Amino acid sequence: MATHTSDSLAHGRYQSPRQNAGDPLVQQYLRSHQRSLEAHRTASGHFAAHGATHAVRVADPFRPYITHAAGSRKWDLDGNEYIDYAVGHGALLLGHGHPAVVDAVQEQASRGVHFGENHELELRWAALIAGMMPIAERIEFCAAGQEANLLAMRLARIHTGRRRVLRFARNYHGWADGLVALGAPGSVTAEITEVPFNDRAAIERELATESYALLLTEGGGAHMSGQVPIDLQLQRDLPELAGKHGTLYCVDEVVTGFRDAPGGWQELVGIKPDLASIGKCAGGGLPMGALVGRAELFEPLSPASPAERLVIHAGTWNANPLAAAAGVAACSLYRSGEPQQQAHHAARLFRAKGNEMLKRLGVSARLHGRSIVHLYLGPVEREQYDADFAGPSTNVDWLEGVAYAAVARRLRLHLLQRGIAALRGGLYVFSAAHTAEDVDTTVSALEQSLVAMTEEGTLPTELQ
Ligand SMILES: Cc1ncc(COP(=O)(O)O)c(C=O)c1O
Structure with missing residues (x-):
């Protein structure tokens, strides 16, 4: 429905x-x-x-x-x-002005805020994220949490050859087309289906149509991690329910990533999604987003991919040095829990x-x-x-x-x-x-x- x-x-x-x-x-x-x-x-x-x-x-x-x-x-x-x-729309798990983050950002600002090139901080950031979130065989940085969700949709469509995306109502994933509430004025959400939150029968019914590329749900419950109380057992069953019908499962950890536990919501409830989007806390207070997940799902990003599968992912602010500096400082502290x-x-x-x-x-x-x-x-x-x-x-x-x-x-x-x-x-x-x-x-x-x-x-x- x-x-x-x-x-x-x-x-x-x-x-x-x-x-x-x-x-x-x-x-x-x-x-x-x-x-x-x-x-x-x-x-x-x-x-x-x-x-x-x-x-x-x-x-x-x-x-x-x-x-x-x-x-x-x-x-x-x-x-x-x-x-x-x-606290920065949930991004500042360490509070305002944590000295480790401030020092890292100040030092990086004096060294250069953007090189338009590769740099070592992005490697350290990726290693810290992968160390906390074991599904992160690959990481793709972007500028905001919702961009990671958009990338998840595109990669899932290429991988499955399907177009549709299944979501829970009352979950928030961003304001862009495909993420915003169905029917939002000016938006195009033709390939999106929402089912009522916590409705196991509706999820099972939709997945059984075997027409969905991706199931995308918010870690922690609906809207800012649980405003709407959650059916925990259903959340634990989602990866299997999706996998059974050839649908990829992405958990949106933009709020819960590293906030709920060093391994995020997936660690807290013991699930292994195919993909996870992160943002907010992962950047220590500077703007960022990233999609993480199984290596084979990220293959379309490789320039060696055949033209009909190739995903060109650009983005001026992807892994920019300032965000990377703040992210490395913050993630280093999150590791201990x-x-x-x-x-x-x-x-x-x-x-x-x-x-x-x-x-x-x-x-x-x-x-x-x-x-x-x-x-x-x-x-x-x-x-x-x-x-x-x-x-x-x-x-x-x-x-x-x-x-x-x-x-x-x-x-x-x-x-x-x-x-x-x-x-x-x-x-x-x-x-x-x-x-x-x-x-x-x-x-x-x-x-x-x-x-x-x-x-x-x-x-x-x-x-x-
Ligand atoms: C669960 C969730 N997903 C995605 C987003 C979008 O993230 P961003 O605002 O960084 O694009 C938000 C933002 O609040 C969010 O709460």
Whole structure:
């Protein structure tokens, strides 16, 4: 069944900002963000998306303009300090300004940012990645995570001689044609089929048509690694289900790659996909993407390939020395698993203390997730669940509804005003730099925000 929700969790929150100048919270925000307001006015003359340069940065009235960041914190033009839970859209597992990364980038900047030639850093980077992710017999660097997914589709089509790609709804893989939600205006997604998330029967039915080149799914669950709780057994079965029908399986580890474990999601759940796309953390905070996988699948990239199979992969920023320097520095640290454990530890503390607070307040909401913690704000259907992978409900439709989006937007603004910068009200991305003190401050800000929302009447009564 084709639905049109591949990245609709993002879309649910991407709504026209409302100018609500009479709102006391908005007035307070405008007073404490005067210089950001000026910048926002200028930005609106340049950037069509309400002055923002990324869909999730679109906000009512606007998001702060940041001047600098360090560790788990960042500061804006008006001098406001935030605990940062965006951490570079998930890319900064080590936190802001880790000395090993800063030193590596500074040194490389002085040696040259682009040679337009081969260089040794790309070799070291590849070796580190292959050392952590055993399926990486071959690595192809590109400029962003979504490019790796596009390459996976092309290589799979050549290898199988088929054209179709199967995906789960609610998984996010990028905004380009073939990756964006089915039916997105202006896009061409004719060869793509989506099945409902966690729907084993639908996956089996589609794969049995033996017409798919590639099955592409998001590691860790749907949308930023698990906003929608996952059927873990199905995830473990996907490589076999795909292989049985001649379909290649690519796990999108752009978020989970090296964040969930040194070997990523595939190590965490014990699977061996044919291909995996990585990005974000693998670049230590500089832009990159890469596709890794079985050597034979990458043969079309060899100039010795027959013309009808040859893939010409160019890209100005592929393995550029600055990204490679940051990537080598960061990946060298990921190998031990220590930064991942530190991020998980802080996240678990937040989950535990936050859930205690939510129960005490009597708010119908619970926290779940590994190093990316999701706030599920909705009917709590069960108290017992494996919080690493599951949530208090399987009612994923609620997470896409208008009511949830409105609550999450309001919470986001309350949190920002209290010094907590989550990109969405319900998404907290942890890094190794987040501390127990950060957790306490965040839980307290979350409590104050929910109390304020109850008082102002923006928390629906069914959640109280
Ligand atoms: C799971 C997943 N895949 C792919 C992408 C696209 O990566 P990029 O923005 O680097 O192209 C993202 C970005 O957020 C993502 O979360």
